Amino acid sequence: MKYDVTVIGAGGGGYPGAFRLAKSGYNVLMADPKGELGGNCLYSGCVPSKTVREMVQLIWRTSRVLKQEIKVDFERIQDHKDFVQETRFKQHKRELSEYSSITFYKGVIKIKDPNHVVVKTEDKEIEAETRYIIIASGSEPFKPQFPGSEYCITSDDLYSYKTPLRKLPQDMVIIGGGYIAIETASIFNILGVKTHLLVRGDRVLRGFEDEIVNTLLPILKLDIIYNAPILEVKKIKEDEFEVIYSSKDGAKKSIRTNLVLLATGRKPVLPEGIENTGIALDKRGYIVIDNAMRTNLPNVFATGDVNGKAPYFHAAVRMSIAAAYNIMANGSPIDYVDYKSIPVTIYSVPSASYVGIMPSEAKRMGIEIMEATYNMEDEVMAQMYDEREGMLKLIFEKGSLRLIGAWMVGVHSQYLINELGQAVLHGLTAKQLASFADQHPSTNEIIAYAARKVL
Ligand code: ADP
16 A cells, blocks of 8 residues: 555644645555554543543532532542543544545554555554655653562553542552652642652752742642652552652651552653664654654654653644644645743642743843733632632743743643743734733733733
8 A cells, every 4th residue: 555644653743643634635544552543642641630630620629619528439530531531532533534535543553664664453464655654653651660660550550541540549659750740649639648759859840940840839738758769669468558768868768558650751652663764863762853843864754752842742733733734845844843832731739831931041041031920819710719829920031022931830820821822932022912801800811910010
C-alpha cells in the first residue's frame, strides 16, 4: 500500500494532524495500540485525572461553602471517570468515520526506513510505502529502579480506563515533586487520604517560577519531605508498605503507608526501527525538532510529547496541526509553533497557571518589565466560593506595554490563562486588555482590572 502520510500514534500529536491532512485530500495511515484516538492523555492521563479533580473540587467546594459534610464514594468517582473516557472514545470514533482517506489500525508502527513502515496488528503485519511520517508516539512514566520499586504504582494505574484501583487508601506516599505529584497530593488530600511527598532535592515544581511556587504551596499545605531520596519500598502485607528514605542528615527514615505512587517524570516512547533511520535524538532520548516540527530527515516530523518540547495535550495538538500544514507545503516550514505562548497549569485545588515570559526570565533576557497584580481576595467568584487565596500577575514589556507573560494562582486560573495566552501570542497591550469588557461576574474581569493599573 502507498500512503501520503503515516502517523505513528493517535494522541494529541497524531490525530488532529491526520484529520487536517485528510480534509485536504491526503491519504493517511495511522495506528495506535489502544485502537482508540486520544492517546495516553485520554486513556490514563489528563482527561481522567482532571475528571477526578473536577468531581473532588465540586464536592469540596460545596461542603466547605455550605458547611455540610459530603460523603464520597471513590468508586462512583472512578465510574464517572470511565464514563467520560468512554464518551470521548465514541466521539473520536465518530470524528474518524468522517474521514474516509484515513486508514486506522489497532497496532504499532515500526519504521523500516524513512519511506517504509510496517503496521503490526494482533494478527498481521502490513507493509506500506509513505512519503511523509509524523512520529507522535508520546511518552510514558519514567520508573526509577530501586529495591521494591515493583510495588509502586504510577498515575497511569490511578487513572487508566477501567482501572482496578477503585478504593481509597488511608495513607499514600508520593515519590517526586513535579506537577503530577503536587496535583495528586492535593486531590487525594481533599478526598481524605493522608498524603506525603518524598522529594529528592530541596524544591518542588522545578522549572516553575519561584513566585508561583511560593504562592501556591502555602495554600495547598502539603506534607512535603525535602532532601529525601528513596532507598527501598518493603511490602509488609497486602496494602501495607514501608517506604525507606534517606533524610537530610543521612539517617534512614521510614513511613508506613497503603499506597506508593511514583511520580518521577516521563520518558519518550520511540517507535521500533527509529535507531536505523538516523533521526537525531537529544541527550534525554527525545526526538530533536525545529519550530516547524521537522526532524533532521526532510520527510519526517515529530509532534507532541516525543519531542520533549512541551509535554501537554494542547501543545501536542498545536504541533500536530503545524506538522500537517508544513507537509501540505511540501515540507517547507509555513507554520511555526510558539512554545512560549502555550499555557501550563498545575491542576491542584486551587490551580496555578502561567504563560509566556516570567519575571526572572525577562531579567535574564534583559527585557525591562512592568508588573500588575490583582489579589484573589477581591475577586468576585473567589468570594462566592470563599476561596480567596492566590493572585494574578501580568508581565508587560516596559514602554510598549505589550503583555509578554502572566501567571495566576487561584480560582479558575486554568481558564484565564487561555485568554492571557491569546494576548501573549498576538502581542496585545495593556490598553487593549484594559478596554475589553469581560463579562460580570466572572474571574476574567481581573485581567482588565490589573491591566488598568499600569495605564
Ligand atoms: P501525544 O500527546 O504526544 O500525542 P500520547 O502519549 O498521549 O502523546 O499519545 C501517544 C500515543 O502513541 C499513545 O496512545 C501510544 O500508545 C501510541 N504509540 C506509541 N508508540 C507507537 C507506535 N510505535 N505505533 C503506534 N502508536 C504508538
